[in-house]
Amino acid sequence: MGDNQGIVNAKKNTEAVNYGAIIAYAKNKGQVTVDGTVKAIDKNTTLEDNKYKNIGAFAEAGGQADIKGKVTINGIGAFAKGTDSKAQLLSGIDEINAGTVGGMVATEGGYARLNGGTINITKDNSRLFYADATGKVDFTGATAINMSKGIILPQEENNTAFYSSKATTGGDSSNKI
DSSP: OBOTTOEEEEOSOEEEOSSSOEEEEEETTOEEEEOSOEEESOTTOOOGGGSSOEEEEEEETTOEEEEOSOEEEEEEEEEEESTTOEEEEOSSOEEEEOOSSOSEEEETTOEEEEOSEEEEEOSTTOBSEEEOSSOEEEEOSOEEEEESSSBSSOGGGOSHHHHHHHEEOTTOTTOBO
């Protein structure tokens, strides 16, 4: 964890084998960069209620968490909470198996970025992404969305003006559902 302007650079691969793991966590203007691959797929988790609760990159209170290697995760790929907070998946080949909160999340002025990959939505009430009135989710590279269950947009957010201001595709026309 990078806290109070601390800087953490992780060079190797990371695997979380239980549930509820946070791989890269930055807060209070701290910075965390992971260069290796990340895997958090609930390997040793047996209870279904405990699955899909991992977070790849989590930034809050002005922190920045970047993962440069491929992320394979059950839960949230990137979660940014708070003004000037950035959580970014930068490999372009990440695989997110979304939980109920969403595959990508930005709240309270946070910025969550996915450079491309795949988001799988296979659970009841799972969301593609979640952004509150001030958060922003940015899909900057080709992103495939495989959806067999879940929610693309909840009813209260089902209008073009809200959607276009909360999630952008960086001008890449290759994103598909």
